[in-house]
Amino acid sequence: QVQLVESGGGLVQAxxxxxxxxxxSGRTFVDMAWFRQAPGKEREFVATVKWIGGNTRYADSxxxxxxxxxxxxxxxxxxxxxxxxxxxxxxxxxxxSSSRGRLSSFEYEYDYWGQGTQxxxxx
Numbered sequence: 001q002v003q004l005v006e007s008g009g010g011l012v013q014a015x016x017x018x019x020x021x022x023x024x025s026g027r028t029f030v031d032m033a034w035f036r037q038a039p040g041k042e043r044e045f046v047a048t049v050k051w052i053g054g055n056t057r058y059a060d061s062x063x064x065x066x067x068x069x070x071x072x073x074x075x076x077x078x079x080x081x082x083x084x085x086x087x088x089x090x091x092x093x094x095x096x097s098s099s100r101g102r103l104s105s106f107e108y109e110y111d112y113w114g115q116g117t118q119x120x121x122x123x
Contacts, residue, residue: 002026002112004094009117012084016121020079022094022114031097032070032077033110036090036119043093045105047079057103062088084121091116 003025012018020034033048047058047068056068067080077094095110102109 002096004096004112004114006092006094006114006117009092009119011120011122014085014121014123016084017080017082018084018119020081020092020094020117020119022077022079024075024077024096026075029072030100031103032068033095033097033104034068034077034079035093035095035107035110036088037093037116038087038090041090043107045107046092048097048103048105049077050103051097051100055103057105059105081119084119086121086123089119089121091118 004022006022008020030051031048034046035043036046037043045059049056049068049070065083070077093116094114096112098111
């Protein structure tokens with residue numbers, strides 16, 4: 001059983017930065033990703049990082065502002081969020097893929113999820 005624990009959320013102003021962390025209880029030799037869910041909206045893909053090699057994929061809405069990375073020695077995935085906007089307000093979830101190398105944006109391809117961390121960006 002894999003457990004994912006997110007941290008790093010908070011209340012910031014537009015234009016500020018935050019770094020989210022996701023610590024896994026077990027080894028994660030698979031792709032890892034971040035999703036988010038805003039109030040009243042469905043959960044959406046944010047970014048994913050390949051299990052080896054560091055290839056990444058981003059949603060168009062965050063491209064150029066957010067950076068996903070991983071430190072397998074620490075079993076940790078990060079999401080650096082810069083130039084935050086009010087529309088980035090959401091609960092952010094870390095997820096572990098059931099596959100390797102697909103860099104998928106589809107929820108059904110992720111089998112373990114964290115409990116989420118709230119990010120609120122004020123204007």
